[in-house]
Amino acid sequence: MERTNEEWLSDLKESSPRFDAAIVELRLVLQKGLSAGLKKWQGLNKETLEDIIQDVLVKIVPKIDTFQGNCRFTTWALKIGVNTAITELRHRRWRDVSLDEIIESGGMNFLSGNMSNPSYSPEKQTIQHLLMDTLKRLITTELTERQRKALMAVRIQGMPLEEVARQMGTNRNSLYKLLHDARLRLKKAILKEDLTPEDLIDSFISS
Amino acid sequence: MTDPFQKKTSRFLKKLFTFAGTRNKKMQKGSMDMDTIKQMVRGIMTTRADEIDCAECFEQLDQFVELVLAGKNISDAMPLVQHHLEHCPDCKEEFEVLLKALRSIT
Numbered sequence: 270m271e272r273t274n275e276e277w278l279s280d281l282k283e284s285s286p287r288f289d290a291a292i293v294e295l296r297l298v299l300q301k302g303l304s305a306g307l308k309k310w311q312g313l314n315k316e317t318l319e320d321i322i323q324d325v326l327v328k329i330v331p332k333i334d335t336f337q338g339n340c341r342f343t344t345w346a347l348k349i350g351v352n353t354a355i356t357e358l359r360h361r362r363w364r365d366v367s368l369d370e371i372i373e374s375g376g377m378n379f380l381s382g383n384m385s386n387p388s389y390s391p392e393k394q395t396i397q398h399l400l401m402d403t404l405k406r407l408i409t410t411e412l413t414e415r416q417r418k419a420l421m422a423v424r425i426q427g428m429p430l431e432e433v434a435r436q437m438g439t440n441r442n443s444l445y446k447l448l449h450d451a452r453l454r455l456k457k458a459i460l461k462e463d464l465t466p467e468d469l470i471d472s473f474i475s476s
Numbered sequence: 477m478t479d480p481f482q483k484k485t486s487r488f489l490k491k492l493f494t495f496a497g498t499r500n501k502k503m504q505k506g507s508m509d510m511d512t513i514k515q516m517v518r519g520i521m522t523t524r525a526d527e528i529d530c531a532e533c534f535e536q537l538d539q540f541v542e543l544v545l546a547g548k549n550i551s552d553a554m555p556l557v558q559h560h561l562e563h564c565p566d567c568k569e570e571f572e573v574l575l576k577a578l579r580s581i582t
C-alpha cells in the first residue's frame with residue numbers, strides 16, 4: 270500500500286510515531302530508483318550508493334515543508350536524490366581533470382583545426398568550410414575569454430557544467446547564464462553575416 | 477585505410493582528446509567532429525532570449541517528468557523546461573536518470 274503525499278508529509282515529521290517506518294520506506298524507494306537510474310554510471314558501488322542515500326535523507330527531511338505538492342512526493346524525493354548522486358559522481362569523475370589543461374590541449378585546437386565531411390558534395394563542403402571559418406572567427410571575436418573557455422569545455426570536451434563552473438570559481442546556474450549569453454551573441458553575429466539560414470540548415474542542421 | 481583526410485582527422489581527434497577517460501562516447505567512433513559542431517550550431521541557432529536557468533528547470537523537473545511518464549505533450553505543456561533540457565547537458569542527464577529511476581519504482 271502506497272502512502273499518499275499527505276501521509277508522507279505527516280509521517281516524515283520527526284515527532285511522528287511513524288517517522289522511522291517512513292524513513293525505511295523512503296530509503297527503499299531511493300535505493301531502488303537510484304540503482305536503476307544510475308546503473309550505467311561507473312564508480313557507483315553499493316557503498317557509494319549507501320553514502321549518497323544517507324546524504325539525500327539528511328537533505329530531504331529538514332526541507333520537507335518546501336515540497337509544493339505539484340507531483341508525487343516520491344518523484345520530488347527522487348529528483349533531489351538524482352541531483353545529489355550525479356553531482357557526487359560527476360565530481361569524482363572529473364575532479365582530477367584540469368580545465369585549463371584540456372582547453373589548452375583540445376578546445377583551442379578546434380579553433381585552428383579544420384574539418385569537413387568527405388562524403389558531402391564539393392559544393393556542400395565549400396559551404397561547410399565557410400561556415401566553420403565564420404563560426405571560429407565569431408567565437409574568437411564575439412565572446413569573452415570566460416565564455417569561450419566555458420563553451421569549449423562544455424560543447425567540445427563534454428565536461429559537465431557543474432565541474433567547469435567549480436573550476437572557474439562560479440556555480441552551475443551562473444555558468445548556464447554565461448553560456449546562454451554566449452549563444453545569444455553568436456546567434457546575433459551569425460545572423461548578421463552574409464549567410465542564409467538555408468546554408469546553415471543545409472550544412473549543419475539537417476544531416 | 478590510408479585516406480589522408482581520415483589520417484588527419486584521427487590525429488586531430490587524438491590531440492583533441494589526449495586526456496584519459498572522457499565521457500564523450502561519440503569520439504570513439506571517430507566521427508564526433510561534425511556531430512559536435514552540428515550540435516553546437518543547432519544550439520546557437522535555437523537560442524531564445526527567454527530561457528530558464530538550471531535552478532528554474534530543477535524546480536519544475538518533477539512535474540515535467542510526470543507528464544512525460546503520462547505520455548503528455550510536453551512541448552505544449554512545459555516548453556521552457558523542454559527547451560532548457562535541449563540546451564543543458566547537465567540537466568538533461570539528470571532528467572534521463574530520473575526518468576529511468578521512476579520507471580523502476582512504478
Ligand SMILES: [Zn+2]
Pocket residue numbers: 445529530531533560564566567568
Ligand atoms: Zn541546466
